[in-house]
Amino acid sequence: MTDESSFLLGRLGWDALPFWDMIQNPTRESIINGIIASGAAGMVVLGALAAAALITWYGKWKVLWCDWLTSVDHKKIGIMFIVIALLMLLRAVIEAAFMRAQQAFGLGGGFLSPEHYGQLFTTHGTIMIFFMAMPFLTGLINFVMPLQIGARDLSFPVLNSVSFGLTAAGAALMMISLVLAPFSTGGWTGYPPFTELQANPGPGVDYWIWGVTLSTLSSTFSGINFAVTIYKKRAPGMTLMRMPLFCWTALCTSILMIFGMPPLTVATGLLALDRYLDFHMFTADLGGNMMNYINLFWAFGHPEVYILILPAFGVFSEVFSTFSGKRLYGYTALVIATMAIAVLSFTVWLHHFFTMGQSAHINAVFGIATMLIGIPTGVKIFDWMLTMYRGRVRLTVPMVYAVGFLILFSIGGLSGIILATPSIDYQIHNSLFLVAHFHNMLIPGLLFGMLAGYTYWFSKAFGFQLDARWGYRAAWSWIVGFMLAFFPLYALGLLGMPRRTVAFFDPVYLPWTIAAGLGALIILYAIVCLMAQLWVSIKRRDALATPGGDPWDGRSLEWDTPSPVPEYNFPVLPQVNSHDAFYRQKCDGAPHESPARYEPITIPKNTAMGVIIGVSGTAVGFGLTWHMWWLALAFSAVALVAMIARGFARNTTWTLDAEAIERQQRAWAHQLEQFEPITRQWEQSEANRGVPVPPNEGAIQ
Amino acid sequence: MTTHTAGASTRHPGLNLGEPHEEAHSANEELVFGFWVFMMSDFIIFGLLFATYVTMLGGTAGGPGPSDLLEMKGAFIETMLLLASSFTFGMASLSLKYHQGTAKLIGWLVVTLLLGLGFLAHELKDFHTMISEGGYPSRSGYLSAFFSLVPLHGLHVAGACLWMLAIFGQMAVHRIDTQVKTGLTRLAILWHFLDIVWIVIFSLVYLGGLT
Numbered sequence: 025m026t027d028e029s030s031f032l033l034g035r036l037g038w039d040a041l042p043f044w045d046m047i048q049n050p051t052r053e054s055i056i057n058g059i060i061a062s063g064a065a066g067m068v069v070l071g072a073l074a075a076a077a078l079i080t081w082y083g084k085w086k087v088l089w090c091d092w093l094t095s096v097d098h099k100k101i102g103i104m105f106i107v108i109a110l111l112m113l114l115r116a117v118i119e120a121a122f123m124r125a126q127q128a129f130g131l132g133g134g135f136l137s138p139e140h141y142g143q144l145f146t147t148h149g150t151i152m153i154f155f156m157a158m159p160f161l162t163g164l165i166n167f168v169m170p171l172q173i174g175a176r177d178l179s180f181p182v183l184n185s186v187s188f189g190l191t192a193a194g195a196a197l198m199m200i201s202l203v204l205a206p207f208s209t210g211g212w213t214g215y216p217p218f219t220e221l222q223a224n225p226g227p228g229v230d231y232w233i234w235g236v237t238l239s240t241l242s243s244t245f246s247g248i249n250f251a252v253t254i255y256k257k258r259a260p261g262m263t264l265m266r267m268p269l270f271c272w273t274a275l276c277t278s279i280l281m282i283f284g285m286p287p288l289t290v291a292t293g294l295l296a297l298d299r300y301l302d303f304h305m306f307t308a309d310l311g312g313n314m315m316n317y318i319n320l321f322w323a324f325g326h327p328e329v330y331i332l333i334l335p336a337f338g339v340f341s342e343v344f345s346t347f348s349g350k351r352l353y354g355y356t357a358l359v360i361a362t363m364a365i366a367v368l369s370f371t372v373w374l375h376h377f378f379t380m381g382q383s384a385h386i387n388a389v390f391g392i393a394t395m396l397i398g399i400p401t402g403v404k405i406f407d408w409m410l411t412m413y414r415g416r417v418r419l420t421v422p423m424v425y426a427v428g429f430l431i432l433f434s435i436g437g438l439s440g441i442i443l444a445t446p447s448i449d450y451q452i453h454n455s456l457f458l459v460a461h462f463h464n465m466l467i468p469g470l471l472f473g474m475l476a477g478y479t480y481w482f483s484k485a486f487g488f489q490l491d492a493r494w495g496y497r498a499a500w501s502w503i504v505g506f507m508l509a510f511f512p513l514y515a516l517g518l519l520g521m522p523r524r525t526v527a528f529f530d531p532v533y534l535p536w537t538i539a540a541g542l543g544a545l546i547i548l549y550a551i552v553c554l555m556a557q558l559w560v561s562i563k564r565r566d567a568l569a570t571p572g573g574d575p576w577d578g579r580s581l582e583w584d585t586p587s588p589v590p591e592y593n594f595p596v597l598p599q600v601n602s603h604d605a606f607y608r609q610k611c612d613g614a615p616h617e618s619p620a621r622y623e624p625i626t627i628p629k630n631t632a633m634g635v636i637i638g639v640s641g642t643a644v645g646f647g648l649t650w651h652m653w654w655l656a657l658a659f660s661a662v663a664l665v666a667m668i669a670r671g672f673a674r675n676t677t678w679t680l681d682a683e684a685i686e687r688q689q690r691a692w693a694h695q696l697e698q699f700e701p702i703t704r705q706w707e708q709s710e711a712n713r714g715v716p717v718p719p720n721e722g723a724i725q
Numbered sequence: 726m727t728t729h730t731a732g733a734s735t736r737h738p739g740l741n742l743g744e745p746h747e748e749a750h751s752a753n754e755e756l757v758f759g760f761w762v763f764m765m766s767d768f769i770i771f772g773l774l775f776a777t778y779v780t781m782l783g784g785t786a787g788g789p790g791p792s793d794l795l796e797m798k799g800a801f802i803e804t805m806l807l808l809a810s811s812f813t814f815g816m817a818s819l820s821l822k823y824h825q826g827t828a829k830l831i832g833w834l835v836v837t838l839l840l841g842l843g844f845l846a847h848e849l850k851d852f853h854t855m856i857s858e859g860g861y862p863s864r865s866g867y868l869s870a871f872f873s874l875v876p877l878h879g880l881h882v883a884g885a886c887l888w889m890l891a892i893f894g895q896m897a898v899h900r901i902d903t904q905v906k907t908g909l910t911r912l913a914i915l916w917h918f919l920d921i922v923w924i925v926i927f928s929l930v931y932l933g934g935l936t
Contacts (some may be wrong), residue, residue, distance in 0.1 A: 179755040244766055251757040286769035294777075296871055303862050303869035304786075305777075311784025311866025315776050323773070466763060668891045671908065672898060 026194075034651035035227065040204040041065075057140045060122070065203040090323060094630040096181035097519070097591055101188050101634075103485055105163030106478065108195050109156050110554075115199075116151040117551050119144050121544045124509065128541030130527045131534050142209030143228070143528040147198065149212030150232060153328070154239040155195045157466070160474040161335040162246050165274045168481055171582035171589065172268045174259025174598045174605075179252040181628045182589050182670070183245055189638025190242035196642045197235040197649075201228075204650075208232035211524065213321055214295070216306035216314045221299050227649045229298065234645030237292045240285050243331075247281025250274055259581070261600035268580040268604075269352060272359050273338030277331050283370070284327030291320040300648070318380065322373035330369040332466065336473020338402060340426050343476050344408045346576050347423045348415025349704065350483065351604055352409040361400035361407075368397050378449045387446035394444035398437060405434060419707055420576075421495035425476035428503040429468045436464030439514065457517025463510045472502065475554075482561075483575050483714070487588045488568040492708040494557035501550035509543025512536040531676070571692075572699050573713025574615075576707060579607035584616060586692045587714060592625045595685050610719050616696065618689060622682040623658040629676050636666045753907050760911040764918050771922050774874045775929060784866030791867075791934025794860040799851040800931040804923065807882075810840035811920040818913050827901060834889060834909075837916070841886050848879050875930065878922050887914050917924050 038044055042065045046058025054609045079085055092100055123144050125136045136144070166184065170177060176708045178184050201207045208228040210219040214236075219229045236708040254275045258267070267275075295317065304312040343547040345352040352358065374382070374390040408430060417423070422647055439461045445448055453460065475498070483489045516536045521528060528537075574583040580590075581598055584606045596619045640663035647655030699713040706712060747833035782791070817833035820826070855861075892908050898907060 179759060248759055248762045248766065253763060254756055256755045256758060282766045283769055286766055287773055290773045290777075292768055297862075297869070297873055301862065303873065304784075304864075304866045305781075305869045305873065307866075309786075311781070311786035311788075312817070312869070313781060313784060313866060316780060320773060320777070668887075668894075671891050671904075672895055674899060674904065676903070 029651055031654070032652070034647070036204065036650040036652070040206075040227075042203070042205050053135075053137050057137045060136075061140065061205060065205075066410045068199050068202050071540075073450035079269070084392075090630065093635050094185075094632050096177070096185050096628050096631060096634075098178050098181065098184060099485065099589060100168050101184050102163045102165075102167030104188055105159040105166060105191065108192060109163060109474070110391055111159035112151050112155040112159070112195060112198070114551060116148050117547060118158055119151075123148065124537075124541045124544035126526065127443055127528075127537040130525075130537060131488040131531060132527065132529060134527050136507050136526060139206065139209060142211075142524070143205075143207045145524055146208045146228075146232065146417070147201070150236065151198055152466075153212060153332070153570030155191070155198060156476065157332050157470055157474070158239060158243055159191050159195075160478075161277065161332065161470075162187070163245065164339070164474065164477045164481070165250055165277070165335060166246075167485060168477075168582060169271050169274045170253060170257070171484075171585065171593060172271050172580050173257065173262050174581050174594060174600060175253060175257040176593050176597075176625070177628065178249050179257055180249050182631055182633050182676075184249055185631065186637045187242045187245045187634075189224060189634035190238045190245070190641050191635070192373055193638045193641030193645065194235045194238035194242070196232060197238070197645045200642075200646060201231045201235075208716065213325070214292075216295060216298070216317050217308040217312075217320075219295060220307050221302075221309070227229075229295075230649040231557075231645075233292050233296050233299070237296075238641050238645060240288045240292070243281050244285040244289070247278040247285065251276035251282060251545050254278070259594075259600055261595045262602075262605070265356070266600055266603045266605065268338075269341035269355065269358055269362075270335070270467055270580075272362050273341075274328075274364050277334045278332070280327045280331045280366055280369060284324050284331060286324075287320045288324035288328075291317055291324065294320075307524055315380065315530075318377055319373070320512060322376040323370075325371040325376060327369045329465075330365055332470045333473075334365065336429075336470045336477075337362065338478065339422075339473045339477035340408060340429060341411075342580070343422045343426045343480055344411045344621040345424075345604075346480075346578055347418045347420055348412045349418075349577070350411055350415040351579075352407070353410040353413075355603065358407050361403045363453060364400040365397060367668055368393065368400070372397065375444055375446075375449070378446045381451050384446070389390065391444050391446045395441055398441060399438060405430065416704070418704055418707070421490070421492055422476035422480040424496065424499040425472040425479075428499070429472045429476075430505065432464065432468035432503070436461060436468065439464060452517055454523055455517035456513040456521050456523055459523045460510045460513035460517060463506075463513075467502070467506050467510070475499070475502070480576070482580070483568075484573070484582055484587050484589060485568045487571055488561065488565040488584075489575060489712065491557050491561045491564065491706070493559055494553050498550050498553035498557060501546050501553055505543050505546030505548075505550055507543070509540050509547055512540045512543070514652075516540075525641075567710045570712055570714030572630070572696055574606075574716055575712050575714045577704055577716035579604040581606050584609070590678060590688060592685065595619065595622055595689050607719065610716075613718065616693065618693065622686045624682050625680045625685065626677045626683070627680055629678055631670075631673075631676070633670055637663055640666070727864050756907050757910055757914070760914055764914060768918070768922075771874075771925070772788060774870075774877065775925060778870045778874050778930065779813075781870035782867050784870070786865040788865040788868065789858065789860050789878070791930070793869075794855050794858060795931055795934050796851065796854075797846060797931065797935055799854075800927055803847050803851070804927050806844040806847065807920055807923050810837045810844065811917055812834070813837040813840060813858050814913055814916045818909070821901075821906065821909060830901070831893075831896070838886060838889050841882055841889075841916075845879060845882055845886070848875075852876070871930070873903075875926060878919065878926060881915075881922075885912060885919060888915070901908055 042061035043058045046054050079088060092104060095101065122136070123141065126136045126141060129135060166178070206226060206228045208214065208219065208224070208231060210224065210229055210232065214229065214232055217223060254267075254271060294303070294305040298307060298312075304310040306312050306314045308314065308319040341352055341358060372390055372394045374386065374396045378387050378391070419427070439457070443452065443458065443461055445638050479490050479495055516533055519532060521533050570587055573585050574588040576583070581600075584598065585593060598605065606615065609617070640659040644656045644661035644663070647653065647659065696715060699715040700711070701715045701717045702711050702713070703717050707716070770844055813833050814837045817837060820833060832887045860868055862869045889912060892905060892912065895905050895908065
């Protein structure tokens, strides 16, 4: 860092460029690290330029602005959340591959510098949690939940757009930090005093603070929005106990977001006060107490774990039920288990720091509380297995993810019980055993769930299925790659290898790190398969089209709509009489019943609020990170003025007239008549137009 | 009351606008409920800061502690100002509910705003005194905890004052329409919430620190 700081650029200088160090001190290490970092920065810059060039070439700026960025339609915002999640997944998996490569060559040194390695594991963790997992699940809930409860949108569509803007701003800061480096080396948890000014005066920790804070605010607002929507906007007859299980998990996740995100806001906020205004909340001197940070962080961190996993449980519940052709087994038990997990999640945070000095009694209490969570989770596993039992199970792509999850997640859960025992934890905490454990929960749990959901609902969003062949390749590569990459880490952890280690000197570790490195290659191939799947599916979108809207013989209300879903979701709000509402309609032989009379529908108008808040968030975060105070102040003012001005806005809705709705619905009904209904056996083929054979015939195959 | 527009089962907690405000009421529904949920989330922030403050009481690092810096007189005056402002806001809500005329509504709101600004001015004066006596946040962990908790409440009050000014602006442009009414309902919730937070601050920080 340069010592002098200018008014205009703050402390931003030439040394922020990733190749600067390589030019100034050309050693072998600095050149290798410089090339890798510059390559990454180059990809960000080229990717942004290429995207801009393509949009200009195809003349799509207006479409991007009017149909997407300023849209307040929950489906479009959901899709944009998932786009961010997939892009960030790509980056974070590449980073993971570099880390695995470093450890495969890590005997006696490897090729990455400790700083570079530190930035890699910090960005990998931060991105995977805050900019892959959170946007992915927020996007899925956004897209699916209103459709499943029979609503036209979320309760606060503009706030939803603002939530998206905040997440996008955080993700933008993460990407900018590749070009104008460095990022934090403090891990995704950012423990002080390492992240305090004395140990880390550079901009890295500040990037981390503002990126995470933006994401946290976004999730808090999303949580409020989802919870209020589920409480207030359910269709007539959609009682809580008739909601699809995905909506229950969405509700529990939202409650956890409402109560679990504030501790992180407090933790990062206080750390920022320490760093910017010379407070002593967490410093090692002058009465600061760093244990407060750790308590606050995990008071968020543990509910966060369940924020991440519950929506995946919801997706799997839908997938198991649909592809077993059966009502979900033990629905009530699953609802109670979900709620039990949500409540218990606030009682276990201390198990993240068993070794940090509290008495054995306290450790025992939290260890037992941790093990208790295994009970409702076990109930769920059995319920899913019993849903498959005697069902007509079809091993479609989402089902492959689901079955992989069932087995691998149980293994991860067992290693969690081991870690929950404080006396054992003393031996293996902070080792690769822990890394293996939480990846074992998050990859088969969260990520498989999200990918299953992405495959399952893709056609609902875009009107065509994802190609099954590449889907199978991706799913199996994820399963095999995960096992090869992370099971060796259990062994390494038991052999005593600490996490976050750049290099090691014990040759015993080497075979295991090489095996894990090979696993990482298979995971890279899985990512390639996912990209190929998307590419192939877009190319063959006409052959894979499912405009009928019900490709999987679905059970809940989202399948009652055409694919892609019209902006207003439902021409008239559905009347719900039972669980699995749409399947019941099909059993009664009257799906998609058209009403006697269509009514005009009020739809919220587009607004630039999300974009303004997103751009301001990025600028304020960037300004604070590099000490460009004018930038931070100016854009804080922009955000404030925009919010006040929004209060003056009236006429924020437009009305779609009844004739237009009737026309669209008739066109769809006409289309439906022309399609040949298919049996479940052909659902992943090109014969599938989204119209299944009615259930009473379809069940016999 | 307004059963045919919004059933009693979906009524939001807190002061409802009542029969003459049917349209406003149904617009209120989700908005006000959502705001209550947001308040819950915000309350967690204050709750955690209170807990942190208590754990930092011993972290004075040889510097001034609560009994050296805090003053009951100033805190008492601030408490009275804020409690009075909550009362006057209550009067404003009642005049909105019972159609007592725009002049009365605005009158009570202006009194509320002045009391809020008076609170802020007095609090800033207290902070200034504290800092000049050596009680600045970089001095110790205890003072850091104090200055991360109490001014955050002040910042909320300042935000609420700004919001009230924005609503005055909306009244000037749009008169008292549904959005202004729901805005005032939500602002009232925030205002009373800040009163409750202040009562905890007064009990925990000032009473607790001075006894």
